[in-house]
Amino acid sequence: MKHIISPLDLSIQEMGEVLDLAMDIIKNPKKYCEVCHSKKLATLFYEPSTRTRLSFEAAMLNLGGSILGFSSADSSSAAKGESVADTIRVISSYADICAMRHPKEGAPLVAANFSSIPVINAGDGGHNHPTQTLTDLLTILNLKGRLNNLTIGLCGDLKFGRTVHSLINAMVRYDNIKFVMISPDELKIPTYLREEVLDANQIPYKEVKVLEEVMPELDLLYMTRVQKERFFNEEDYIRLKDSFILDAKKMKNAKEDMLILHPLPRVNEIATEVDNDPRAVYFKQAEFGVYARMALIMKLLEVEVC
Amino acid sequence: MKHIISPLDLSIQEMGEVLDLAMDIIKNPKKYCEVCHSKKLATLFYEPSTRTRLSFEAAMLNLGGSILGFSSADSSSAAKGESVADTIRVISSYADICAMRHPKEGAPLVAANFSSIPVINAGDGGHNHPTQTLTDLLTILNLKGRLNNLTIGLCGDLKFGRTVHSLINAMVRYDNIKFVMISPDELKIPTYLREEVLDANQIPYKEVKVLEEVMPELDLLYMTRVQKERFFNEEDYIRLKDSFILDAKKMKNAKEDMLILHPLPRVNEIATEVDNDPRAVYFKQAEFGVYARMALIMKLLEVEVC
Amino acid sequence: MKHIISPLDLSIQEMGEVLDLAMDIIKNPKKYCEVCHSKKLATLFYEPSTRTRLSFEAAMLNLGGSILGFSSADSSSAAKGESVADTIRVISSYADICAMRHPKEGAPLVAANFSSIPVINAGDGGHNHPTQTLTDLLTILNLKGRLNNLTIGLCGDLKFGRTVHSLINAMVRYDNIKFVMISPDELKIPTYLREEVLDANQIPYKEVKVLEEVMPELDLLYMTRVQKERFFNEEDYIRLKDSFILDAKKMKNAKEDMLILHPLPRVNEIATEVDNDPRAVYFKQAEFGVYARMALIMKLLEVEVC
Numbered sequence: 001m002k003h004i005i006s007p008l009d010l011s012i013q014e015m016g017e018v019l020d021l022a023m024d025i026i027k028n029p030k031k032y033c034e035v036c037h038s039k040k041l042a043t044l045f046y047e048p049s050t051r052t053r054l055s056f057e058a059a060m061l062n063l064g065g066s067i068l069g070f071s072s073a074d075s076s077s078a079a080k081g082e083s084v085a086d087t088i089r090v091i092s093s094y095a096d097i098c099a100m101r102h103p104k105e106g107a108p109l110v111a112a113n114f115s116s117i118p119v120i121n122a123g124d125g126g127h128n129h130p131t132q133t134l135t136d137l138l139t140i141l142n143l144k145g146r147l148n149n150l151t152i153g154l155c156g157d158l159k160f161g162r163t164v165h166s167l168i169n170a171m172v173r174y175d176n177i178k179f180v181m182i183s184p185d186e187l188k189i190p191t192y193l194r195e196e197v198l199d200a201n202q203i204p205y206k207e208v209k210v211l212e213e214v215m216p217e218l219d220l221l222y223m224t225r226v227q228k229e230r231f232f233n234e235e236d237y238i239r240l241k242d243s244f245i246l247d248a249k250k251m252k253n254a255k256e257d258m259l260i261l262h263p264l265p266r267v268n269e270i271a272t273e274v275d276n277d278p279r280a281v282y283f284k285q286a287e288f289g290v291y292a293r294m295a296l297i298m299k300l301l302e303v304e305v306c
Numbered sequence: 307m308k309h310i311i312s313p314l315d316l317s318i319q320e321m322g323e324v325l326d327l328a329m330d331i332i333k334n335p336k337k338y339c340e341v342c343h344s345k346k347l348a349t350l351f352y353e354p355s356t357r358t359r360l361s362f363e364a365a366m367l368n369l370g371g372s373i374l375g376f377s378s379a380d381s382s383s384a385a386k387g388e389s390v391a392d393t394i395r396v397i398s399s400y401a402d403i404c405a406m407r408h409p410k411e412g413a414p415l416v417a418a419n420f421s422s423i424p425v426i427n428a429g430d431g432g433h434n435h436p437t438q439t440l441t442d443l444l445t446i447l448n449l450k451g452r453l454n455n456l457t458i459g460l461c462g463d464l465k466f467g468r469t470v471h472s473l474i475n476a477m478v479r480y481d482n483i484k485f486v487m488i489s490p491d492e493l494k495i496p497t498y499l500r501e502e503v504l505d506a507n508q509i510p511y512k513e514v515k516v517l518e519e520v521m522p523e524l525d526l527l528y529m530t531r532v533q534k535e536r537f538f539n540e541e542d543y544i545r546l547k548d549s550f551i552l553d554a555k556k557m558k559n560a561k562e563d564m565l566i567l568h569p570l571p572r573v574n575e576i577a578t579e580v581d582n583d584p585r586a587v588y589f590k591q592a593e594f595g596v597y598a599r600m601a602l603i604m605k606l607l608e609v610e611v612c
Numbered sequence: 613m614k615h616i617i618s619p620l621d622l623s624i625q626e627m628g629e630v631l632d633l634a635m636d637i638i639k640n641p642k643k644y645c646e647v648c649h650s651k652k653l654a655t656l657f658y659e660p661s662t663r664t665r666l667s668f669e670a671a672m673l674n675l676g677g678s679i680l681g682f683s684s685a686d687s688s689s690a691a692k693g694e695s696v697a698d699t700i701r702v703i704s705s706y707a708d709i710c711a712m713r714h715p716k717e718g719a720p721l722v723a724a725n726f727s728s729i730p731v732i733n734a735g736d737g738g739h740n741h742p743t744q745t746l747t748d749l750l751t752i753l754n755l756k757g758r759l760n761n762l763t764i765g766l767c768g769d770l771k772f773g774r775t776v777h778s779l780i781n782a783m784v785r786y787d788n789i790k791f792v793m794i795s796p797d798e799l800k801i802p803t804y805l806r807e808e809v810l811d812a813n814q815i816p817y818k819e820v821k822v823l824e825e826v827m828p829e830l831d832l833l834y835m836t837r838v839q840k841e842r843f844f845n846e847e848d849y850i851r852l853k854d855s856f857i858l859d860a861k862k863m864k865n866a867k868e869d870m871l872i873l874h875p876l877p878r879v880n881e882i883a884t885e886v887d888n889d890p891r892a893v894y895f896k897q898a899e900f901g902v903y904a905r906m907a908l909i910m911k912l913l914e915v916e917v918c
Contacts, residue, residue: 033344038645040673042666050376051396054348057374058400061346068669070662070683071376081840082877085884090663090876093899094670228387264396265388272391287399339650356682357702360654363680364706367652377682534693570702571694578697593705 002300003112003119007133007166012173014299015137022138022288022295029062032294035303036065042095043069044087045122046102051264051286052122052131056099059293063303068095073103085114092116097301099131100124118300126162132263133166134296135289140220142288143259143281148175151217155182155244156224156269158189163263164224165193172201179205180214184240187226211244215253221246223262223269223282247271254279261285308606309418309425313439313472318479320605321443328444328594328601335368338600341609342371348401349375350393351428352408357570357592358428358437362405365599369609374401391420398422403607405437406430424606432468438569439472440602441595446526448594449565449587454481457523461488461550462530462575464495469569470530471499478507485511486520490546493532517550521559527552529568529575529588553577560585567591614912615724615731619745619778624785626911627749634750634900634907641674644906647915648677654707655681656699657734658714663876663898664734664743668711671905675915680707685715697726704728709913711743712736730912738774744875745778746908747901752832754900755871755893760787763829767794767856768836768881770801775875776836777805784813791817792826796852799838823856827865833858835874835881835894859883866891873897 004010010018025032041060043053048071057067084102088111091098098115100108101122108121108128123129141147152171154164158181168189171177179198181189188207198205208214215221223246228237246260251274262270262282274280298304310316316324331338347366349359354377363373390408394417397404404421406414407428414427414434429435447453458477460470464487474495477483485504487495494513504511514520521527529552534543552566557580568576568588580586604610616622622630637644653672655665660683669679696714700723703710710727712720713734720733720740735741753759764783766776770793780801783789791810793801800819810817820826827833835858840849858872863886874882874894886892910916 038674038676040670048380050393054374054376054397054400058346061372061374062344064344066372066673066678067374068666068673068679070666072380074660074684081879086876086878087662089895090898091666093895093902094666264392266392267387283395283399286396290399354686356699360680360682360703360706364652367678367680368650370650372678373680378686570698572698573693589701589705592702596705 001118003115004130004296004300005109005112005119005121006128007130007170009130015134015170018134018292018295018299019138019141021298022291023142025291025294026142031305032063032298034064035298035305036060036063036301039063039065039097039301039303040095041065041067041297042091042098043067043071043122044091044098044100045069045071046073046100046107047123048072049101049123052101055286055289056122056293058290059297062290062294063297084110088115088119097297120296120300123162126160129162129166131289131293131296132163133170134292135285136163136167136222136261136263137170138288138292139261139281139285140259143284144219147171148177150176150219151178151180153180153182153214153218153221154224155211155221155246157187157226158183158224159187160227161224164189164222167222168193169197172197172203177203179203180218181205181207182209182211182214182244183207184209184244186236186240211246212250212253215250216255218254218258220259220261221254223260223266225263225265225267225269245269245271246274248273248277251277251279307424309421310436310602310606311415311418311425311427312434313436313476315436321440321476324440324598324601324605325444325447327604328597329448331597331600332448337611338369338604340370341604341611342366342369342607345371345403345607345609346401347371347373347603348397348404349373349377349428350397350404350406351375351377352379352406352413353429354378355407355429358407361592361595362428362599364596365603368596369600369603390416394421394425403603426602426606429468432466435468435472437595437599437602438469439476440598441591442469442473442528442567442569443476444594444598445567445587445591446565449590450525453477454483456482456525457484457486459486459488459520459524459527460530461517461527461552463493463532464489464530465493466533467530470495470528473528474499475503478503478509483509485509486524487511487513488515488517488520488550489513490515490550492542492546517552518556518559521556522561524560524564526565526567527560529566529572531569531571531573531575551575551577552580554579554583557583557585613730615727616742616908616912617721617724617731617733618740619742619782621742627746627782630746630904630907630911631750631753633910634903635754637903637906638754643917644675644910646676647910647917648672648675648913651677651709651913651915652707653677653679653909654703654710655679655683655734656703656710656712657681657683658685658712658719659735660684661713661735664713667898667901668734668905670902671909674902674906675909696722700727700731709909732908732912735774738772741774741778743901743905743908744775745782746904747897748775748779748834748873748875749782750900750904751873751893751897752871755896756831759783760789762788762831763790763792765792765794765826765830765833766836767823767833767858769799769838770795770836771799772839773836776801776834779834780805781809784809784815789815791815792830793817793819794821794823794826794856795819796821796856798848798852823858824862824865827862828867830866830870832871832873833866835872835878837875837877837879837881857881857883858886860885860889863889863891
């Protein structure tokens, strides 16, 4: 039995298999519409996240399975002081697979240690969010046709944004990847990523403060939300949140086939005027998120098309 | 693709088709139990409403479809500052149709403008609630056998009660409809309804303050709850909420086949002693609400019995 | 039509039938995977309880049925002042069976009086919780092979713990049952249970304050959580909550085939070091809870394997 706690829990080969399966699901969704018949997914969301939760639920329903769970800690046994270890042992009797979001880093890993069903980390604090990474990779693969030979711009909150960290970790495994980090000094990527991931793997990257100047180089621009809940005080948040807003004017210098990705929800870091640009693929990315999760659920449950 | 934001989004002919379909569903529910197999309904409730949400969910399950969604804004991405326009574009990838309740008037209309799946307004502030109106019409049609030649009493909060406004708008399209408005001065119907709907269509109506005196004239009595959340201060609410309570004594003067309708929840505006009167059809009306929504979902998804 | 409000609503014969059915479901779960196709369970939880709610939902999904409902009073019509009697009459149109948890004792009984679908009490205040009792009996029957000739230790909060009260009421109907009550003076079983149930049925029992001294006698040890919400003040709770903690050292004196049961959630009344003891069957008990509820739902809906 396999759990997915970090994006790197899938080897590059397994990741390839999941992505290939997702690509086939996109082409022939009907082929897969009953493969999880009589299987149940539990969505254990100790922290609200509509998008991620509904994406998992849509994925399981698309596979013919069913869903149960909770959408906030208030309505869970956590309020009565139960440990994650105990909860998952009980949930193991109720469902065949589970997706867990938790405000505490490491909670899904603890769950995995006590679970008798596959656990998928659906986001733990500022830590990991592997199905977002899987979604990002599927989007890139589907719309660029490759996962190597890419110059990837990462813009916004690179310090706290877990999706960015996970994406870096996942992309350094492919050939000829370059990163361009675009952020204010206060929101640069953490030192461990710089040293242990980028430098250790000899990945070329540069860090800039102005989006315009690097725009023409990028094959992808990954925008991120400046999340209020990650800040220590309101003042810093207000000062920094509007930096690095993408608008139609800035898009003029971008390559014709550059893709704009965003994990969503977007607040104002991408002006709505950009939405109709064919290069803006963030809503398509949300759609790919369902297919990525369908493939991952199938892989972990080891179900196949008959 | 069609959305239902206002009760008038269905022409009188389309309304007739939906009502006919609902009548057939009532007669042969089993015929329809798989027509939405592998279709998904998203219930997006930014404001809690158990009855309406569960009625939609029961409708979709009765059609063999499945459901996902959220039941309050706290557990949605709205808390992270996402716009309704962005949310619906993402939900469009997760579901085949959605029902949205929102405290802000107009939010479902905004959603419809950005959605690639049919949007049903499940109530927006004091504004519209088209499936309640559809339910009311189905109840009348089923139990009176007609939608014309009716004298309709409307009692209680006629100022803020959106179900009453929608019912007036819907019924003026049928022949020989008369209204009797029964309310305190403070809770009379708004001027725009009087001028633009009733007077403009030359619909006969009168306004009274005493329920007893008009009782014998009525073919239908539509009772409404005096909703606390619509008042500006507690004092007004307490002074007015008990006006116009229907009890067994008042029912003595009513026609033998008069119907009592109520959109529910009822607080105390209908004494429980009335519940066993065969003319009290408000719980039956709740049941018809499921059939009305089944028919509407089928119509919007353009599914048919094979 | 039958409702289950108290564990004693099932005669000893009916209880036997439900348990036999549950035993067969455990052996052949696939045989039952479609028996409730197109049936709907409504989970009406006016008080949060993840475990109980998800157990009911898993049960209904395992039977091929579907689920709808709410998980807290905030998102229900109760917030608008609707009575339980009105709510259940409406829910009767939405579902085929319902499970209700309510903070007020007696609320599910009121619901049953107005319902046209079977109502299962899923816990009402400190009162009844019949499906927990059914789960406990199934666990004992399955793992001990009998429901008679047992010495049952009950430990912890015996005053407020409804699961203990229900278990006593249920077990006194079988032959040769002895109870050993282990609790501080403040948390002894209520007088009515002592007089009207134990003494009235001439059931042998003793009351002690030290777990160790009675350990070797027990066939079963039923541990309970000291629930904070049942206490009148914080001080009493803190003073008493750690009494009577079960650990590996205390287990040394227990019979080799003694079973440890616990309704869960467990806080710290059982040290986690006990979890790997084969006699610790509380997580297995949670699993049996699903089978017990499957059998009960089938019984109340009168569905059978074709």
